Amino acid sequence: MPISSLFRKEVIAMSAYKVADASGLIKLDAMENPYNWPEDIKTSWLETLRDCPLNRYPDPEAKLLTETIKYLYQIPDQFDVLLGNGSDEIIQILLMALPSDACVLAPTPGFVMYKQLSDCLGLNYHGIPLLAENFELNLPAMLAAIQQYQPSVIFLAYPNNPTGNLFSAASIKEIIKTAKGLVVIDEAYSPFADASFISSLGQYDNLLVMRTVSKLGLAGLRLGYIAGSTEIIEQLHKIRLPYNINCLTQLSANFALSNKALFDQQTQAICAERAIVYKQLKSLNGIAAYPSNANFILFKTPENTASKIFESIKRQGVLIKNLNAQGGLLRDCLRVTIGKPEENSTFLNALINSLGEIG
Ligand SMILES: *Cc1c(COP(=O)(O)O)cnc(C)c1O
DSSP: GGGGGGGEEEEEEEOOOOOOOOSSSOSSSSSSOOOOOOOHHHHHHHHHTOOOOOTOOOOOOOOHHHHHHHTTTTTTTTEEEEEEHHHHHHHHHHHHHTTOOOOEEEEEEOOOOHHHHHTTTEEEEEEEEEOTTOOOHHHHHHHHHHHHHHSEEEESSSOOTTOOOOOOOHHHHHHHHHHEEEEEEEEEGGGGGGGGSGGGGGGTTTTTEEEEIIIIIIIIGGEEEEEEHHHHHHHHHHSSSOOOOOOHHHHHHHHHHHHHHHHHHHHHHHHHHHHHHHHHTTTSSTTEOOOOSSSEEEEOOTOOOOOHHHHHHHTTTEEEEEEEGGGGTTEEEEEEOOHHHHHHHHHHHHHHHHHHHOO
């Protein structure tokens, strides 16, 4: 018997989540904020960390940071918040709390971790295709799937990754009302979108709102949070490992969020650049760019050229994301994260050169 037969069949069937090597390249593949901090802010951050007691376990409930988050993002007092080592860990915690035969539903194309984590836990994942013309929710299909599968959890990314759009809020509300299971609105890109379901928490018992500081500009810290009713969050705390948020993350996030004005400036700059890159992409012959409420833009290349264009752009020193292999609505699609103005120009020139190469 091979030693691998010790593992669950769904684990053996999976592949590990691969991250492309970006060394030496301009990194526009992972929705990171391209801006670092000014020197004076770095200095006060290091001062904050000086006396961090690394010999002690961190506060298991990260009370101070939780309070900061509740206050800053106006999460009403009657709701609870659970912090995760990135929102990826929160998705994992939530799915681990479900019965082993539970169904999980999400529109597709969508964020890959919903399926990846459902698969590795042996849950039944169902992806419901978005409408081809505008990546909007197919509401009748979603409602039919809810009736058919009775999902324990539905994930809706708002804005959606990798398409960048905000789904219709009316459709989302219809889904929350119809579903008997939990509905997680994943607001990973909320810093770039003027829309949120946080203020709707009080209206629906089954609604959870999840966010992360990663796309805001703190991807290295690994911190996400989810807000919802006490009855739901208290179950999730039982699955959470006791010290899942380390003390450096607790202190650094608390420090960073108290300098929120800095991130607001950076996200405004990124949104302004998004408009410029979108306009330039749209002006290119053969490229179809999709409108975005996030810090990236999805675009379609001429038929069967996506991988060639991706490789050519990479040879010219810029790493973006090739989504062509995912197929379906993502055939021929590439995704670029908005970087600094000069990085975006380098990307656009590389794209123009690559279009010339394929003729
Ligand atoms: C990036 C992303 C996440 C994961 O964020 P982390 O907090 O870095 O784990 C979650 N949801 C969506 C839609 C994302 O794009």
